[in-house]
Amino acid sequence: MPKKPKGWYKEIVLRPVVHVDGYESYEKICSYVADVYFSRDEEKIKTGMLRNPKESTYITIYTLFKVGQSKCPTYWVSADLLSALMQSNLDVDIENLQWAMKTGLFMLPKGVIISPENRSVDTIFWHYDTDNDLIYWAATDDDAVFCRRFQVFKNLGKYTHVDVKDMNNQTITEFNEYMQSIFLRLILIMQCRPELVDAAEKQDKVTVNQGFGKAQAQDFYQPLWIGQEYRLKREGTVSSDGNKQGGTKSPHWRRGFIRNQPYGEGRQKRKLVWIEPILVMGGE
Structure with a gap:
């Protein structure tokens, strides 16, 4: 090559x-x-x-x-x-x-x-x-x-x-x-x-100094993310005494799915909506 x-x-x-x-x-x-x-x-x-x-x-x-x-x-x-x-x-x-x-x-x-x-x-x-x-x-x-x-x-x-x-x-x-x-x-x-x-268009620029002089400074950019602030949804909590609240089952996923949801005047239009999964924490 x-x-x-x-x-x-x-x-x-x-x-x-x-x-x-x-x-x-x-x-x-x-x-x-x-x-x-x-x-x-x-x-x-x-x-x-x-x-x-x-x-x-x-x-x-x-x-x-x-x-x-x-x-x-x-x-x-x-x-x-x-x-x-x-x-x-x-x-x-x-x-x-x-x-x-x-x-x-x-x-x-x-x-x-x-x-x-x-x-x-x-x-x-x-x-x-x-x-x-x-x-x-x-x-x-x-x-x-x-x-x-x-x-x-x-x-x-x-x-x-x-x-x-x-x-x-x-x-x-x-x-x-x-x-x-x-x-x-x-x-x-x-x-x-x-x-x-x-x-x-909102990607921020940062200057990284890779040495001791200005000649070593280089311009880089922050990464573009999908879901940087996204957090998994959880259902059920742990009480102050350490006991689980929210059910008797073991922790499990309630799986997500896509829905073709009607909207607009007369609900004639359709759009894809993601119903997110939930981690059900369960109980003892």
Whole structure:
């Protein structure tokens, strides 16, 4: 692979971001993108996919290439929000998805999603090819990469999608289905709970002095979050004497779900509403 151009990191990102504790290094994640973007030709990648449509390597490379081409627009996902989404029954209908971002990456908190190799999955990259109605995503646990692409079809006014599966191994297939559900839930939550999504134009700049002189000072930006202030909902409390209040069952989840709720004049319009999961603390 050719040597990366000087200043490659600034070339492939919209804004360099300060490190966030509990998450993989943003610069490290961008280096994965840079390795692909600066060493591959888009047309050759497309040709490779045409010849080997089920080859996961081409799906991954193309996804990362398009992320680099878009300069790595990124959101950090809070641990509480990700946990809440994992505890929700969200049947994502492609027909109802409104893509606030066609290309980007989600930075995931360490230790929340664990791969079949028992490693933390730290990032999801994605690209929506609207010209061909193909959605690509790839996720990494810093060693292995999991990926999938799927085609969106419109049939009699109803959108459906067909997966182009990349591997036959049952464990990998099941994990890919799980990761795809997480990815689509994050896209969905950006649509139905926009108040949880930081506005890009409000991204604050900070100056970090990496040495003893002004020459070492560099400008970075605070991360953009999905659900930074979100907290898991809990039901039931612990009294001052240490006894649990709120029921006799053991702690359990009351799972969340999506409701297509009517609103407006005559309640003729519909909007997606996320009914959040609740951790019921239970009693003795």
